[in-house]
Amino acid sequence: MNTERFFTSVGVAVRGKDMSSNPPEVLLRTHSGFTRIAGAPYNGGYRFLNVPQGEYYLRSGSAYVLTDERHVEIGRNYLGRQDTAFTSTYHTPLSVSLTNLAPWQQAGGLAYGSRLQFVSGSVDFAGEAYFRNTIPTGTTELETSDTEASNLTNFIPVFEAAKGDGMYVNQLTNVFGKPLPTTGAPLVANSLVRSMHVPPFDFTADGFTPLTISGEMQEVPQSNVSLEWRLGAFTPYASDVHPAAVPRTPSFYIDVSAHGPEEGWIGYSGEVFSFLLPQGASFTLTDRLPYGNPYPAHWRLVGSASYSFRAMEAPPGSGGLLRPLSGFISSTDYVENLVAAPIAPRLTPPRGLAIDGIPASSQRVVGNTSPIISWQPPANGAPTAYRVMLQRYSEEYYTLMGQNLFYLPGTATEVRLPPGILEPDTVYAVRVMAIDSPNAEVTRRPFSTHELLPIYSADTTSSFFSTP
Known part of the structure; x- marks a missing residue:
């Protein structure tokens, strides 16, 4: 079966996907190569006849699955409305007029500095603002059209007010931890500090019309994360990654799981x-x-x-x-x-x-x-x-x-x-x-x-x- 599931605030919508344009196929491994078996549409999926018991390869698109199961679900999970329409661009001009920002900080070294991110749980949109000019340190009010927004997950979706498509505008900025033993400088993390929820709106990215965002940012509830990360337990395995490999950059993220299932998460929500x-x-x-x-x-x-x-x-x-x-x-x-x-x-x-x-x-x-x-x-x-x-x-x-x-x-x-x-x-x-x-x-x-x-x-x- 190829069952697509769409996760939103009102539940999960399910639909079958038409596979006729790129049907799956079964490959049986032989001593010298493979025997291919074509399937036929059956009860919303594809059925393959005369497949012997045991392992086989199931191809779906450019992916292959080694399995011995008699029923395989090759569908995928998605974030957002199943009837979402998408544009053909990842980027859009952006016009910003925001007040009550946390004082703006600059990026440098391992520090990200201040950033603006956009997240919508209604449609598949988790984006970020890219400013062409440097924003002065300490800025708390921002008004500019010299920027653009990019969707990090997909083409930019069409926002429809009638279907509840709003979004969060979030400011992340630097917070500081203890001095690091290697440098003596404090750990610099990037944390969400201010946010604003934009009510449902209409917008179609066409490469010319800017996405307009205006309003007053608000402080958000704060929590703490306490961790013990034993980095020295990772570095000895560099040669197992590749004999010439060296340890590079450790990274730690706390991401958001919007509307995810009980045992996991779907998509990316910033x-x-x-x-x-x-x-x-x-x-x-x-x-x-x-x-x-x-x-x-x-x-x-x-x-x-x-x-x-x-x-x-x-x-x-x-x-x-x-x-x-x-x-x-x-x-x-x-x-x-x-x-x-x-x-x-x-x-x-x-x-x-x-x-x-x-x-x-x-x-x-x-x-x-x-x-x-x-x-x-x-x-x-x-x-x-x-x-x-x-x-x-x-x-x-x-x-x-x-x-x-x-x-x-x-x-x-x-x-x-x-x-x-x-x-x-x-x-x-x-x-x-x-x-x-x-x-x-x-x-x-x-x-x-x-x-x-x-x-x-x-x-x-x-x-x-x-x-x-």
Whole structure:
């Protein structure tokens, strides 16, 4: 089945998705490759006949699921009205006239400074303002049209007053914690401090007409988050991410779960708090910091602690231009659960990543059109699932871009790429994520895996490889 669910303040709307333009297919792995089985529409989904018992690959779009289930739900969850219309742009001119702001602060180093974010729980809109000119430090009243708003999640939706489409305007600014042991400077976090709710309005982004926001910002209820983050427990696993990787930037976020299900969250509805720490930090961070929350009590807060790692390599044919290969070790849960105990890795990266049995930590040409990506389980933790991402290097943008995703059960230790995925004379990399998510069912509902809490994950990445 392909059941779409739309989460709003009045409940969940459900509808089936027409798959006729890009139907799913079943691939049976054989000794030498794959046998493809086409399906046919049946009772709102697709039915595949003569599929033997046991594991098979189910393709939906560019994603593949390794499963032995006889019924798989490939639908997705969405935030906002099911009848939302979207424009064809992510950006819109913005006209702002706001009073009673918290004194404006500048960004610098790891500090974000003051920002304006926009969140609507009615439609899929979580945006941010980008100012072309510097706003003077200490500003408490802001009137400018020299700015734009960008939606961070989707094309900008059409706002309809008759359907209740309003939004929150939030100001986030710097708050300060204890001195950091490495620098002696205080921890600088970004916290929501002022907010204004804009009642339902009509607006269609056309690239010319500005989104107009005016009013008086209000102080919001404040809470505190107290945490103990054992960063030194993360850094030893850099070489498991990649033999050449080094620890990079730890980050901590408290995001908003608007209208999410009881066990998770849907989409992205902005943040109320965040901070970054110095690269390679290996101390234990203990602090108590404030954040504001203007939202209804049923909008749960989701905390995420993530440590990034990076190796630098020159892709084949790039003339020596170094580009990053990245991975992360992360924990995400409702914030009160995340900080209830010291934050340390619950899961470490998969080990022994290989392509056709050859270690993937060195660059090489892969001539096989259907190679096997294999790995060993993590040294610590028990994965409930794996997600393998095939990334293609873009010579136009000088970066890796996701091409295909493979979802596999936690017992898997390899995936075979179907023929036709790897294109000739192309540079790739592959990232394998181990996932521990006790409420997720990757073989039954693969595309909701990252929405169910808690979720712990850890990545390993290959070096660049190319095809002849």
